[in-house]
Amino acid sequence: MTSNDSTESARHNIMDNANSTQTPPPLTGGRLILASLAVALATFMNVLDSSIANVAIPTISGNLGVSVDEGTWVITLFAAANAVSIPLTGWLTQRVGQIRLFVWSIVLFVISSWACGIAPTLPMLLAARIVQGAVAGPMIPLSQAILLGSYPKERSATAIALWAMTATVGPIAGPALGGWMTDRYSWSWIFYINIPVGLFAAVVTWMIYRDRETQVRRLPIDTVGLISLITWVGTLQIMLDKGKDLDWFDSPVICVLAVVTAVSFVFFLMWELTDKNPIIDVRLFAGRNFRGGTIAISVAFGVFFSNLVLLPQWMQQYLNYPSINAGLVTAPLGIFAVILMPVLSRVVPKVDVRMLATGAFLGFAAVFFMRANYTTGVDTWTLVLPTLLQGIPMALFFVPLTVILLSGLPAERIPAAAGLSNFVRVFTGAVGTSLASTLWYDRSIHHHARLTEHAAPTSPAFQQSVEAIRHTLNFSPSQAMAFFEKTVVTQAAMLGLDDVFWISGVIFIVIIPLIWMTKPEKGAAGEAAAAAH
Known part of the structure; x- marks a missing residue:
């Protein structure tokens, strides 16, 4: 997870700096420590959420009255939404600005986490998880880009090491923390924990970085490509998640989903190969x-x-x-x-x-x-x-x-x-x-x-x-x-x-x-x- 995310973010950071008329100087002293903590916590919160739900799926399924297989959708739909939003990071960064996009991603992640925690039914929980996965997409690449821009070039290895350590600790802490919260309190707390962490990260990041925003440019978006991407990814994931329950291709629903997936995927490939600005x-x-x-x-x-x-x-x-x-x-x-x-x-x-x-x-x-x-x-x-x-x-x-x-x-x-x-x-x-x-x-x-x-x-x-x-x-x-x-x-x-x-x-x-x-x-x-x- 971390390697490709971080590569993209590092390169985007270089491109942003090249397009800016003036690169902000590195942070120093207490501001650097506080900024590093805030960005690291946002990274930790994001990575933690990819593993913290794993041990809670049986409990979530039981409480919401669904099978464990259906409960697994909490994980798969989050990942699918996250995957779709990742290619939009570069375009959104240049349209909104690096800092605004990062802060808004954190805020929306907090709101969707709260929605996950209060969800009384599986459909509502899945809807909140889809939003959570979508807004999480830009957070990982932007977090390292912001850290790299905060440190002097000669200390870039320190920034990378801090980011890598934070991103790696998440999978270690996630299962144990998720299991403890589920047993001690309720499964909702695996999502509620994001609220104080996210609010702290968003407020501190905005206070320190709001004057260090990257240049904003209005670039075209491949709308047709994006819609076709969402279509084939969404229908394929639904087909895979529902196939077992509906007896696969003996079900008309699965057959329709398969056709839509195939047609939209072929259209997506043809469009992306011919469009001037493919997503x-x-x-x-x-x-x-x-x-x-x-x-x-x-x-x-x-x-x-x-x-x-x-x-x-x-x-x-x-x-x-x-x-x-x-x-x-x-x-x-x-x-x-x-x-x-x-x-x-x-x-x-x-x-x-x-x-x-x-x-x-x-x-x-x-x-x-x-x-x-x-x-x-x-x-x-x-x-x-x-x-x-x-x-x-x-x-x-x-x-x-x-x-x-x-x-x-x-x-x-x-x-x-x-x-x-x-x-x-x-x-x-x-x-x-x-x-x-x-x-x-x-x-x-x-x-x-x-x-x-x-x-x-x-x-x-x-x-x-x-x-x-x-x-x-x-x-x-x-x-x-x-x-x-x-x-x-x-x-x-x-x-x-x-x-x-x-x-x-x-x-x-x-x-x-x-x-x-x-x-x-x-x-x-x-x-x-x-x-x-």
């Missing part, structure tokens, strides 16, 4: 490095993020973990990432980044193969260890692939490239979550059928099992049958999730050749890595 420059995919790097980082992120959503759901639904415990199990994810980031920034310019990216994918595969051996009796340490180790490939993941996809591009195309790759990556995260949830559901049904194929009332083995349960637990016949069914459902869900983990590991192995189809240029790695980090 997304799809011609970038003609470049080998951009094409291979973007596909690799997007598929990998989709697999990584979807598993990050499913794991706490499984722990709460089938292992009876409280929300806070599920959050604590997933919290160690970013520990190694924080430790290794400073080292990585020095290593990247000196090595073949394809080796680092390959090592990251092999590390991810190893983690998922470890998880593919889980059983219903898994202990907490066995759950924590792969999550802890996953921080190592996570640290090696974003920067090298960003170096690859930006390598060989002229400076004037880097903002568009960063925005497009970031859009594809974030949207693939939403799509991946929907697909992984469907795969888990389908594989669980498959395993349930296999486990119960001999559980007929006339089967002697089945009758013996039920009788053993009755005598061991002193259950009535109906209680014994219910216990047997629950045991089978739990086991089937475990086997289904093991399949998801195993397939995830295979995917990471399969996409490694994409990395070696690219040829990053020597000498470009240092600059791209600095911007990406």
Whole structure:
């Protein structure tokens, strides 16, 4: 998440400065400390919200009277809306101004967070989450651009390091904080927490930066491209989220959504290829490095993020973990990432980044193969260890692939490239979550059928099992049958999730050749890595 966002923001900051008649001087003293805190808190709030809801989905679903699968839309629709708004960041910055856009994004994020917290039904919660995701799009790239403009050039590494540390701490704190708030208070507080943080960040940012606004220019907007983009992204996400409930293409609704998605997507591609000012420059995919790097980082992120959503759901639904415990199990994810980031920034310019990216994918595969051996009796340490180790490939993941996809591009195309790759990556995260949830559901049904194929009332083995349960637990016949069914459902869900983990590991192995189809240029790695980090 952080690498492509930050690359785009850094480049936009350079462009803004070049277009300004006078660049504001760097901040100093207490103003610099307070400004850094405010911008960092806005970044933290945004990144935190991408992970804090993961452990609360079962609770949210139960309170709103919907299934856990429907509750997952809280995550996928946020990501889809966020992806659509990202390409608009550059245009909005030049139309509104960097500081105004950043402050307004924070304010609207706070308002939509409050709306999420008070939502009495799932449709109202999803509507608020769509708004929240849309206004969150510009916040991440603008936050680093503002920080870079606040520090002297010789201290730009400090600004980047501060931003990277803040963005990385969010995923670590999110699950644990979300679990604690959900258990101790209610799920609404995972959204209410944004209100004081956001208001502080918005007020301080405006007080310090309002006289440092960037130049405003009126540029045309690709309205047709934007509408077609929203259409195909929206219909595809709805189709993926509703497909399982409506029995996929046996449903006329799904068929209509599929047709609308296909037609609007083809129209979008044709329009963007011919428009003079496209909202997304799809011609970038003609470049080998951009094409291979973007596909690799997007598929990998989709697999990584979807598993990050499913794991706490499984722990709460089938292992009876409280929300806070599920959050604590997933919290160690970013520990190694924080430790290794400073080292990585020095290593990247000196090595073949394809080796680092390959090592990251092999590390991810190893983690998922470890998880593919889980059983219903898994202990907490066995759950924590792969999550802890996953921080190592996570640290090696974003920067090298960003170096690859930006390598060989002229400076004037880097903002568009960063925005497009970031859009594809974030949207693939939403799509991946929907697909992984469907795969888990389908594989669980498959395993349930296999486990119960001999559980007929006339089967002697089945009758013996039920009788053993009755005598061991002193259950009535109906209680014994219910216990047997629950045991089978739990086991089937475990086997289904093991399949998801195993397939995830295979995917990471399969996409490694994409990395070696690219040829990053020597000498470009240092600059791209600095911007990406």
